[in-house]
Amino acid sequence: MCNRDMVTVLFPHLAAVEIEQVDRQDGQIRVVARTRGDPVCCPSCGTATGKVHGYHRRRLADRPVDGLPVVIELRLRRLVCINLDCARQTFHEQVPGLAGRYGRRTAGATALVIACALALAGRAGASLLATIGLLLSRTSVLSTLMALPEPPSTVPAVIGVDDFAIKRGQRYATIIIDAVTHRCLDVLPDRLGVTFAHWLQAHPGVQLICRDRSAAYAAGARDGAPQAVQCADRWHLLNNLSEAVEKLALAHRGCFRDIATGQGRDEGPTVRRTRSRYAAIHALLGQGVTNNEIARRLHLALNTVKKYARAPHVEQLIGGSKRGATLVDPFRDYLRSRRAAEPGVTVWALLREIKSMGYQGGSTLLYRYLGQGRAEDAPAPPSPRRVASWIMTDPAHLSPGRTTRLQEVLDCCLELKQATEHVRTFADLLTQRQGHRLDDWIADVRAGDLHPLRSFAEGLLIDHDAVVAGLTLPYSNGPTEGVVNKIKLLKRQMYGRAGLALLRKRILLTIARN
Known part of the structure; x- marks a missing residue:
């Protein structure tokens, strides 16, 4: 291959010009080129002309070669328009596809800068470009990114909306996506219902809106697109139901505290003091005594009295077992039977025996375990x-051991057994897309005396139509949650130093293309 052919291979984008010289100097590759001298059309009237008024040079940064910067020194003509009626007398010659008017980089180099800016933003993008031989400041990288036009988009019939934190607990923004293609449509500067309503009014045509249980988005959708169907997210419905079930289990924890032994266990002094204090405080509350007076009579802190007064059941104030799982737990039954058969067996003998059975711990842990009486x-x-x-897990996905323990709990507590039936009925509504049965389920729950579940059911009535749509239609807010996950990655890349304008640009130009 001759030198000219090699230059053509390395610089195919310079096919429209004549390459006069290629050399390497001062740590960079310099390409000297000029235009071919063909007639050029006037940009105003379109008349072809080859009359030269003068020459000028442009220096363009090109894509690096072998890690070295490439500079193109291009000689261009200033031409005279031969049309005497044209308002433009002279104009500069341009090379189509090589660089834009007033550009300092070739189209290929600009594309490389844009790719790094989209992936890494300013400082990190400039560092990567410097590594491959394209020297730019971080502000130049950001300027190139911010100058990009936003992708054109038509408003789809089905959208998803959710919020994400700009500064957690203080500032939030809203992401709107196409719920079918998962493409980002817009980023709003807050999570107010009014802002969302204004966006919907400016983008008519939305027929269905997938959202979480947020009242702000519900009001915004109702005001901005009254014709659209609102669809509540199924995961959030299950999460709210799980919270209600946990409150119910906490209120009835006394029913299953002793299912392991089948009989009452001796309570420690802390538990006895908690029960006595709870009874005394609620007895005084029943007499109409104020919290301040109760604190004075019982010599307690006011916050302690308030905590006891707020608790509907004493079981909520009694902590569970603080003992965590240990490496000895799988061998508890063997240790119990072995010590029962031979009371004088030494700990070292037990250690050798359970080590042969797979025990990975040491002697200190075994000594402490046996000394605390945990084997018995x-x-x-x-x-x-x-x-x-x-209760919230599908019975088919519970292990046999957990199924047995759950049944023991349900046998001890009628309320939890009723709650389990309600939960499984609701799961059937969700998995089988039977939203028309929701009213019957709500009526059954409200007819009972399970207060946390009743509160959950009454909350569904407030958002009734959206919940029915969520239990019936195949759409959900899961894709929007996935986009929020990608936004968190973009935020971490910029270390929280970037503003909403830059974050919005990267969201629309990167996530929109994925």
Whole structure:
């Protein structure tokens, strides 16, 4: 391959000009080129002309070669328009596809800067470009990014809306996406219903809006697009139901505290003091005594009295077992039976035996475990949160051991058994898309005496139409939550130093293309 052919291969974008010289000097590659001298059309009247008024040079940064910067020194003509009626007398010659008017970089170099800016933003993008041989400041990278036009988009019939934190707990913004293609449509500067309503009014044509249980978005959708169907997200419905079940399990934790032994266990002094204090405080509250007076009579802090007064059940104030799982737990039954058969067996003998069975811990842990009497104790009762998770889990996905323990809990507590039936009925409504049965389910729950579930059911009535749509239609707000996850990655890349304008630009230009 001759030198001219090699230059053509390395610089195919310079095919429209004549390359006069390629050399390497001062740590960069310099390409000297000129235009071919063909007639050029006037940009005003379109008359072709080859009459030269003068020459000028442009220096263009090109894509690096072998890690070295490339500079193109291009000689261009200033031409005279031969049309005497044209308002433009002279004009500068341009090379189509090489660089834009007043540009300092070629189209290929600009595309490389844009790719790094979209992926890494300013400082990190400039560092990567410097590594490959294109030297730019972080502000130049950001300026190139901010100058990009936003992708054109038509408003789809189905959208998803959700909020994300700009500064957690202080500032939030709203993301709107196409719920079918998952493409980002817009980013709003806050999460107010009024702002969302204005966006909907400016973008008519939305037929269905997927959202969470937010009252602000519900009001914004109702005001901005009254013709649209609102669809509540199914995950949020299940999450709200799980919170109600956990509150119910917490209120009835006394029913299953002793299911491991089948009989009452001795309560420690802390538990006895809590029960006595709770009874005394609520007895005085029943007599109409104020919190301040109760605190004075019982010699308690006012916040302590308020905490006891707010608790509807004493079980909410009694903590569960603080003992966590240990490496000895799988061998508890063996240790119990072995010590019962031979009371004088040494700890070292037990250590050798359970090590042969797969025990990975040391002797200190075993000494402490046996000294605390945990080998003789029955397993601690499950926590209310654990019981709630068992109730909310599909029975087909529960292990046999957890199924047995859940049944023991339900046998001890009629209220939790009723709640489990309601939960599984609601799960059937959700999985089988039977939103028309929601009213019957709500009526059944409200007819009972399970207060947390009744509150949940009455909350569904407030958002009734959206909940029915969520239980019937195949759409959900899951894609919007996925976009919010990607936004968190963009935020972490910029270390929280970027403003909403830059974050919005990257969201629309990166997530929109994925």
